[in-house]
């Protein structure tokens with residue numbers, strides 16, 4: 805039996821930057837870290853983790869502007885429309901993180917957990933039953 809590898813597509817608001825990646829997605833998490841909150845102007849950001857070799861910028865690479873948001877991490881947004889799109893870090897050196905909301909294809913992988921939940925805002929709630937993680941790494945199990 806032939807294995808069908810599903811290809812997914814993602815894009816920014818103005819469509820200048822287009823991305824493609826193949827399943828499997830490693831994980832999907834709501835990130836509540838304070839830098840994601842600022843960088844996205846949002847209560848939290850939902851990221852998906854994909855192995856770098858399964859990921860490709862298919863259009864508009866020159867539209868991506870990279871900002872080094874901490875010593876070991878960078879974020880990319882579209883220069884034309886401002887959409888926050890990608891995150892890379894030496895902490896996850898084999899992965900690129902793509903904003904889940906930008907995916908145009910049907911992705912069946914569910915959200916796995918909350919990350920960096922220690923710093924979640926108190927004015928927004930979502931998926932209250934998902935596992936909550938935090939601590940130094942942002943991914944240690946939290947007892948609530």
Ligand SMILES: [Zn+2]
Pocket residue numbers: 816817818819820821882883884885886887
């Ligand atoms: Zn754009």
Ligand SMILES: [Zn+2]
Pocket residue numbers: 835836837838839840841920
């Ligand atoms: Zn974050």
